Amino acid sequence: MVENNYDILGIVEGSTEKEIRDAFRRLALQFHSDRGGENEQFIKIKQAYDDLKIGKKYPETDQEKLKNSKVYSGDTEADVRRKNQILGQELFKEMKTAEDWAAELNKSNSTDTRLFGSKTLGEIELERKATGALSIKGNFMAGSFTFDGPIVMQGSITSPSWTQEFRTNIHVTKGDFKFINPLENKYKIDNGARIISDNGNIVVGNVYGRKYKVEDPQGRVGVFRIQEHRTHVSAPNGKIIAENLANTVLLEADSIIVLNVEDDVVMSAREILFYGGKLTFDSTIKLKKGGSIRFFENFSIQGLSGDAIIQLENGKNIRLFNLKTKKIRDLADEFVTDKENYGKDATLVGHGFTITYEMLDNLSKKPTKKQKNGWMSKLGFSKN
Secondary structure, eight states: OOOOHHHHHTOOTTOOHHHHHHHHHHHHHHHOGGGTOOHHHHHHHHHHHHHHHTTOOSOOOHHHHHHHOOOOOOSSHHHHHHHHHHHHHHHHHHHHHHHHHHHHHHHHTOOEEEEEEETTTEEEEEEEOTTSOEEEESOBOSOEEEESSOEEEESOBOOOSSOSTTOOEEEESSSOEEESSHHHHTOEEOTTOEEEESSSOEEOSEEEOEEEEEEOTTOOTTOEEEEEEOEEEEEEEEEEEOSEEESSEEEEEEEEEESEEESSEEEEEEEEEEOSSOEESSOEEEEEEEEEEEEOSOOOTTTBOTTOEEEETTSOEEEHHHHHSOBGGGSOTTTOSOGGGSOTTOBSSSTTOEEEHHHHHHTTSOOOHHHHHHHHHHTTOOOO
């Protein structure tokens, strides 16, 4: 007797969607390899569940598996790209369905749990909580998703390399976007994904972009162009907390708290706090008027690049090299009233010293005659 998909899940034919889902979860917990189960049995259970979701009673035969396989290893790059385009389209549509499903639950203030995604790229579990928050478990691979409420994420977020058309965009219109224990779980955002929280905070782990060479589209030998996938995290009215930023990243927020930064990272905020020892390679800090920057580590020469700059809202650019050699005691008294709390060799970079927008705006200005006379008096000279 041929075992059908209902038999595999241990349920009767005609079971409801919820009964099918509950049976899969129960067996998945029992047979998943992470829990000491048999991997082959888990794959069989997962396939049966996926088949029943689309109304298929019997498992695929070996010939059907070969015919319907989405894992493609074509002979040419163009073939692979076409197949990946199809995968991207399918996942993009699936995330649109997920977005509509979550919106309906919000309207009715209901709770529910459902799996979305694809067999090839993996599925994610969405659960709308009684609090109005949305829980996402699993890796978000592609597609746009907007939610009118907080999102709590357990998994990493990426964006397809093969196309910008299906770029990952997660948009929170109300509330925070947070990873659960991102450092411990090593969650990351990468490859050009975009996360936006209109009025809340964003708490994430590592954020990476991607920049690489591609052959000249006109076929010229030895000629390449740079393909960039800049990862973008934005909380215009809130705070972004992240660990390491690297390799083509853009952060925009009212306040940014970050550990280390390297290789073409742009940060735009009113307040920026650095707790690591690295800020390197063509990175830019865009500081808003009335804002401030604080470095809590004493950077080494290697950890703080001279090519990194601070760009003020009025367009003025200041090299970080000038700040790491500028001593606090040399600043005008109007900017620092507690110079005695810092050593004679303490510079603006490090020690948790608050570098204000006004301070930076006045760094390159020549002292007035009144300021010169004041300094002369302090040194014991007459202004005459």
